[in-house]
Amino acid sequence: MKPIVGIDLGTTNSEVAIIREGRPLVIADAAGKQIVPSFVGRSPTGEMLVGELARNQYTVDPERTIKSIKRKMGSDERVNLGEETYTPPEISAFILRRLKSMAEEFLGESVEQAVITVPANFSDKQRQATKDAGEIAGLEVLRIINEPTAAALAYRLDREEDQFLVVYDLGGGTFDVSVIEINSGVVEVRASHGNTELGGDDFDAALVKYIAEDFKQQHGIDLQADRRSLARLTRAAEAAKIQLSDAPFAQIREEFIATQDGKPLHLEMEIERSRFEALVSDMLESTIECVQQALEDASLSADEINKVLLVGGSTRIPRVADILEDVMMAQPHLEVDPDLCVAMGASAQAGIIAGEPIDAVLVDVSPHSLGIEVAEWQMMGPVFDQYNVIIRRNTPVPVSKSEVYTTLSPDQKNVEIKVYQGEEPIASHNTLLGEFLLEGVKQTKRGQPEIIVNFDYDVNGIVHVSGKDKRTGAAQEITVTATPDRLTEEQKADATERVGDVEIVWDAAPTDSHEDAVVLLERASEVDDSLADGEEKTDLRELISALETALGNQDEEAIDELQEELLDLLYDLED
Ligand code: AMP
DSSP: OOOEEEEEEOSSEEEEEEEETTEEEEOOOTTSOOOEESEEEEOTTSOEEETHHHHHHHHHOGGGEEEOGGGGTTSOOOEEETTEEEOHHHHHHHHHHHHHHHHHHHHTSOOOEEEEEEOTTOOHHHHHHHHHHHHHTTOEEEEEEEHHHHHHHHTTGGGSOSEEEEEEEEOSSOEEEEEEEEETTEEEEEEEEEETTOSHHHHHHHHHHHHHHHHHHHHSOOGGGSHHHHHHHHHHHHHHHHHHTTSSEEEEEEEEEEEETTEEEEEEEEEEHHHHHHHHHHHHHHHHHHHHHHHHHTTOOGGGOOEEEEESGGGGSHHHHHHHHHHHSSOOBOOSOTTTHHHHHHHHHHHHHHTOOOOOOOOOBOSSOEEEEEEEEETTEEEEEEEEEEEOTTOBSSEEEEEEEOOSSTTOOOEEEEEEESSOSBGGGSEEEEEEEEOOOOOOSTTOOOEEEEEEEOTTSEEEEEEEETTTOOEEEEEEEOOOOOOOHHHHHHHHHHHHHSOOOOSOOOOHHHHHHHHHHHHHHHHHHHSOSSHHHHHHHHHHHHHHHHHHHTOHHHHHHHHHHHHHHHHHHHO
16 A cells, blocks of 8 residues: 655644554654754755755855745745745745655655645645645645644544544744534534744744843843854754743853954853743733634633643643643643644544554653642741642653742751642642652742752653752752552543442352252252161261251351262262
């Protein structure tokens, strides 16, 4: 059978996937990379560059490099690349050719058919341009499917009961939210909204601006004025942003980023997660307005939505799930890798077309939330026994996450760290997995020390928990084991119903051995009838009556013994 690949042709990144052993698999290139940046460039020596190389060139030579061609699909605009001009489908075809050859290298055979995804709000013209791009690249496009539909297919929600979903897709350059209806296995977009000019690049830009302003205040030099230092700063900002998704601080260190009076200047700075969140907060809030608009367009309210799926690399920012949970009142799903989810769903659609049985993507997740006990300051003072989650339930593992905490009393020397597993807001209502004392905390005003607590969760459910005072470096750690999955509330209710329906006989029914004894007694009385009076008949009658008494008393031990004796006697008599 000829292979059919699934392709996510994204604004920032693209991926190609196939079905392997019934499951979606995203193909990696020779260097092991699954994500191909959607950049196309011409090197100064005339070579055509696609992906990482083109992206690297973009930062220093944007005239010879094209990014975000997806935004121009369906328009008549032409773009310049070196000396030549190209149409948007032609530029997209370079990306598709790269993906096609990755798949061919992996499979060892030619690939000629594909399913390609597009945003739900793409017009017919934009869809046709995408199909054209496929054909230019030598691919027969069997189907164009909507990106949120692909996400639902990656989770195989088409096989579940009828339901409504919200697919929230925040990538590098665009934001889309769609309300999806699943009805008898058919996945349909009911409403879609978004902002084609909002994504991770804007978060990077906000961070760049903040860092550049700080640097300017210190040294009087604007790093944004020089293309090379801006390029380095942008990369450093993106790396810091990604770190902040898992840690409360990120360090930025760029040596020799500028010169002053002939002397080199270095950039060295620490960014706090809360600072980053403040910088992007308005942008994130604007996505929530789009969610509300999409719900309104679909004539649905938040409580009618069964699941929320997160798609796109920027949804790894923890604040995204938090604000969405507040409006949707349900914890969003991030189990399937948000960068690869759409490509996987496209390959699931390819598999469905080919008639293959397809399973959902297999991911190991933490079955429960993990966190520590904290005290929270409220109006009346500290409230103890509060649960602060560090790793949320259903987070793909392995995973490493840290949070920062502080002291409660002045001159506090030690901090007790209690590790819990569970979902209850009161810490002690969860399962205590372990505890330890961090000694050697800097003695100062309460709320001053910064204690970083890190959870490292491996695929076997082993969790290394460490606490460290950022200032003194004092550290302590323990290893605990997260207990395996317990029954969910739904499973419990289901099991209770099934067990509750079964009638149970409480009185002990006669056991098999008693049946044997009854049969044996019948046989013995037949022998008794045939025996003439004498010693043997007396012995037999005594045994029969003893066994009858033992049966009446349910004296198991005596029943067994007397049965044996009776059997022996009958054996002799019947001989
Ligand atoms: P996509 O277009 O879906 O591939 O998303 C790419 C965007 O996701 C880029 O802006 C990345 O910087 C961003 N991104 C990837 N991983 C993370 C992360 N762990 N935290 C925050 N943003 C991320």
